[in-house]
Amino acid sequence: MESLVINEVKGSPYYPGVHFNAETGICEMHGESYMEETYKFYEPLITWINEYIKLKKPLAVNFKLTYFNTNSSRLILDILDIVRKYKDSGGAVSVNWYYDKKDPDMIEEVEDFILESGMKINLISY
Amino acid sequence: MLIIKEVHQQNCLLTYQGPITVNLVSFLGNYIKTFIDYDNKVLVRLFKIYIELTQNVSYYSDETMQVKNGVNCGVGWFTLQEFEDSFRITTGNRILKTDAAKLTGYCEEINGLKEEELRELKRKTRAQAMVRDVGAHIGLIQTSLTSGCKLDFSIESINKVHSFFTISTKVFKQ
Numbered sequence: 001m002e003s004l005v006i007n008e009v010k011g012s013p014y015y016p017g018v019h020f021n022a023e024t025g026i027c028e029m030h031g032e033s034y035m036e037e038t039y040k041f042y043e044p045l046i047t048w049i050n051e052y053i054k055l056k057k058p059l060a061v062n063f064k065l066t067y068f069n070t071n072s073s074r075l076i077l078d079i080l081d082i083v084r085k086y087k088d089s090g091g092a093v094s095v096n097w098y099y100d101k102k103d104p105d106m107i108e109e110v111e112d113f114i115l116e117s118g119m120k121i122n123l124i125s126y
Numbered sequence: 127m128l129i130i131k132e133v134h135q136q137n138c139l140l141t142y143q144g145p146i147t148v149n150l151v152s153f154l155g156n157y158i159k160t161f162i163d164y165d166n167k168v169l170v171r172l173f174k175i176y177i178e179l180t181q182n183v184s185y186y187s188d189e190t191m192q193v194k195n196g197v198n199c200g201v202g203w204f205t206l207q208e209f210e211d212s213f214r215i216t217t218g219n220r221i222l223k224t225d226a227a228k229l230t231g232y233c234e235e236i237n238g239l240k241e242e243e244l245r246e247l248k249r250k251t252r253a254q255a256m257v258r259d260v261g262a263h264i265g266l267i268q269t270s271l272t273s274g275c276k277l278d279f280s281i282e283s284i285n286k287v288h289s290f291f292t293i294s295t296k297v298f299k300q
Contacts, residue, residue, distance in 0.1 A: 012152070013156070014152050034177050034181065036184075039257045039258050067173065069177050069178060070178060070252070070264045070268050074260045074264075077252060078257065102170065104167045105171070105271075105272060108245070112245060
């Protein structure tokens with residue numbers, strides 16, 4: 001299985017950078033997410049995670065998103081649901097959410113994701 | 127399209143009227159984050175509200191325009207104003223008269239809820255939202271949550287088919 005890499009493009013900061021590593025199982029998203037037709041961007045990411053968990057290898061998801069709109073949050077929730085189901089079936093999973101201390105609302109956003117998905121998310125400030 | 131009303135131009139830091147593309151949203155959002163000289167926490171909130179409200183215009187305005195590469199996007203306007211104690215963001219766009227009651231219902235429901243109730247409504251709305259189109263409702267909920275203020279809105283009749291929807295909220299400076 002190949003890694004999935006989408007680099008941030010300077011002229012379109014509404015796409016986050018994506019580094020899903022098939023060797024280590026470390027999956028990272030960083031930057032901002034408020035593109036049009038959000039599902040078209042997120043569908044390959046969701047497909048990749050679904051394929052990866054079939055390998056029964058450890059998975060670590062690191063969110064380093066500084067902003068995501070409500071459309072993106074719907075798809076992030078889908079990722080968290082998949083990860084939670086993998087964990088419930090015995091998969092080794094961790095989810096970390098890195099947030100800027102200067103962002104006044106990110107903790108509440110993540111708390112809502114935890115409530116909705118049932119997935120434990122470690123909050124890490126920087 | 128109705129022009130921006132004079133009242134919206136008072137203390138204006140930024141205003142735009144026309145097709146709202148994601149590139150435009152991004153460009154002017156960067157202006158908000160980098161060129162307005164104010165506390166970063168306030169600017170973060172302004173940016174979030176700006177994105178939700180302008181993207182609602184872009185996705186749901188009844189007036190659309192074809193821009194580069196055949197992409198259709200919504201037409202409308204927005205303003206960013208600065209006052210002594212707050213910033214205010216306002217957007218306006220044409221809607222179908224048949225959608226007016228639904229939008230009024232969304233805004234009145236949101237304005238009638240406390241913060242925890244709003245968060246619960248956001249979670250419920252998001253869980254039920256379609257992946258391809260989450261709808262305008264959740265963006266309005268998020269706008270109210272982020273601003274901590276009520277949504278000021280109005281719907282004015284244009285003709286037999288169309289109305290004009292204006293929505294506004296503020297971010298306090300403290």
